[in-house]
Amino acid sequence: MALTNDMIRENLTGKFGEVLYDWEEPYGMLTFSAPKDLNLKVLQHLYDDEVMAFRFLTDLQAVHFPDKKGAELAVVYHLHNLRDNVRIRFKVYTDIQTPDVYSATALFNSANWMERETYDFFGVNFIGHPNLIRVLNVEEMDYFPLRKEFPLEDQTRIDKDDEMFGRGTY
Amino acid sequence: MGEGFMATNFEKVVSLARKNSIWPLPFATSCCGIEFMATMASHYDLARFGSERVGFSPRQCDLLMVMGTIAKKMGPVLKQVYLQMAEPRWVIAVGACASSGGIFDTYSVLQGIDQVIPVDVYVPGCPPRPEAILDGFMKIQELVNAEGLRRRHSDQYKDLLGSYGIQ
Numbered sequence: 001m002a003l004t005n006d007m008i009r010e011n012l013t014g015k016f017g018e019v020l021y022d023w024e025e026p027y028g029m030l031t032f033s034a035p036k037d038l039n040l041k042v043l044q045h046l047y048d049d050e051v052m053a054f055r056f057l058t059d060l061q062a063v064h065f066p067d068k069k070g071a072e073l074a075v076v077y078h079l080h081n082l083r084d085n086v087r088i089r090f091k092v093y094t095d096i097q098t099p100d101v102y103s104a105t106a107l108f109n110s111a112n113w114m115e116r117e118t119y120d121f122f123g124v125n126f127i128g129h130p131n132l133i134r135v136l137n138v139e140e141m142d143y144f145p146l147r148k149e150f151p152l153e154d155q156t157r158i159d160k161d162d163e164m165f166g167r168g169t170y
Numbered sequence: 171m172g173e174g175f176m177a178t179n180f181e182k183v184v185s186l187a188r189k190n191s192i193w194p195l196p197f198a199t200s201c202c203g204i205e206f207m208a209t210m211a212s213h214y215d216l217a218r219f220g221s222e223r224v225g226f227s228p229r230q231c232d233l234l235m236v237m238g239t240i241a242k243k244m245g246p247v248l249k250q251v252y253l254q255m256a257e258p259r260w261v262i263a264v265g266a267c268a269s270s271g272g273i274f275d276t277y278s279v280l281q282g283i284d285q286v287i288p289v290d291v292y293v294p295g296c297p298p299r300p301e302a303i304l305d306g307f308m309k310i311q312e313l314v315n316a317e318g319l320r321r322r323h324s325d326q327y328k329d330l331l332g333s334y335g336i337q
Contacts, residue, residue, distance in 0.1 A: 137278060138242045145277040153275045 003051070003084040005030040011052060015045055022091070029089055036092040039075070040102045043090075046079060047107060054079035054088065057104065060114040062122040064096075066148045072096035075124055077104070094124070096147075103128040121146040181319050188232070188258070189315040190220035192307075195231035197251060199238030202265035202297040206237050209300040219307060228254040233310060234287075237297075239267040240280045252287045253336065257322050260313065262306050263289045266296045288330055 008030055012020055020042075022033040034042050046054040059078040066072060071093035080087050094101055103126035104111040115126045116135040123144035126132055134141065143150055194216075196206055210216050210224065225231040228251050240248055252261065263283050266272030269292040271281035283289060290313055293306035321327060331337050 136243075141277075150277070152277070 003081060003086045008052065008086075008088060011049065012042070012045075015049075016042065029087055031089040031091070033074075033091045033093065036075075036094050036101055039077075039090075039092045040104065040107070043077065043079075043104055043107055046088075046090075052081065053083055054081045056080040056082055057108040057110050057114075058087065060104070060111055060118060062118045062124050062146075064122060064146065064148050068093070070095050073099055073122060073124060075101050075118065099124045100127050101125070103132075105129055120144070123147065184319060185315045185317065189311045191223075192219070192221050192233045192260075192310065192314065193223050193225045193231045194221050194233045194235050195225055195228055195251070195255070197234060197236045197238075197248065199240065199244070200267070202237035202268070205297045205300055206235065206264065206303060209303045214300040214304060216304070216307065219304075219311065221307070228252075229256060231255060232259060234259065234261045235264055236261065236268045236283050237264040239272065239274055240283055241278055242280050243278075245280050245283075245286045248283060249286045249334075258314075258317070260290045260310055261287055262291045262293065262310055264293045264303055264306065265298055266294060269294065272296060286334065288334060 005025055005028075009023060009032075012032070016034070016038070019038065020032050020034050022031070024031050046052045056079065057077065058080045059076075061076055063074045063076060064072060065074065073094050073096050074091045075094065077090045078087065079090065092101060099122075101124055103115055105115065105126075105128065112130070113135060115124075115129050116132060118124050119126060119129075119132050120134045120137050121144055133139075137145065196203065198204075198206055208214060216222065221233075228234075232255075234252060234255060236248065252259070261283075263269045267274060267279070268283050269289075271279050273296070275281070280286065291306045291309045293302050295302050298306075328337065
């Protein structure tokens with residue numbers, strides 16, 4: 001029998017109870033959130049369980065929600081069950097003051113570079129990552145450019161007149 | 171003096187030779203590089219200007235042609251390529267990105283290669299047409315022709331390089 005979203009939800013609720021929240025199915029893709037200290041337990045269960053068998057980490061990234069006080073950074077995992085061809089999305093939220101999330105590198109090797117990238121752009125501190133340094137940006141960069149408080153444009157330059165580029169103060 | 175001879179000075183002869191045998195080093199990172207390929211090909215034919223010999227080794231080349239977006243992470247690489255070229259050397263920034271960062275006014279892109287190396291000629295355009303690249307190339311030829319033998323030894327030139335932290 002093919003794996004359905006209802007079966008996944010039932011299985012996870014049976015294992016973890018009501019701590020998993022925000023269940024939704026945008027475009028048919030099951031999505032839910034968990035407390036951040038449970039992220040590895042959930043991933044491990046999804047990996048080990050014979051019925052679930054989510055053994056491929058498609059993607060891992062972060063999103064910054066500046067207005068969500070105490071849960072500004074969301075770390076998002078995309079998992080794929082290759083046997084039944086089912087995908088799910090799973091999020092944990094963390095405070096931007098203490099952006100510590102357990103690293104999934106022990107479980108998925110593909111998490112290594114993706115967590116480095118997430119650290120590079122959002123400053124999520126993945127605990128247990130073997131080599132958490134910048135991967136795409138220059139080493140000297142002293143901020144995390146995809147956090148919303150940093151404007152897209154390079155703030156150090158002086159040769160472009162803001163008003164001429166339509167972003168001055170009027 | 172009879173037919174086939176002319177009187178000139180050494181400096182002019184050297185300038186003439188340099189001007190008509192500029193070996194370009196293409197540093198092409200994006201679409202401007204594609205326009206350069208068209209410039210090299212038969213229709214526009216950069217060889218007409220004595221530059222059919224495109225070298226891919228900085229040690230042999232006279233003209234560094236930077237074509238395309240240069241990310242900040244690539245800045246040191248570009249500078250190293252420039253340092254590996256022997257004097258006299260010239261630099262042409264082809265296209266908006268190499269000249270000023272272009273549309274990529276963002277945290278990861280170098281806002282003009284003149285932040286890391288000195289530039290002789292800027293070619294605007296996004297990307298510039300081959301005619302524009304040829305025009306920029308001819309401007310370089312004018313510079314090469316007009317440059318005296320002693321310019322590279324002048325204090326001004328050393329100050330210029332010094333401002334980029336070279337030598």
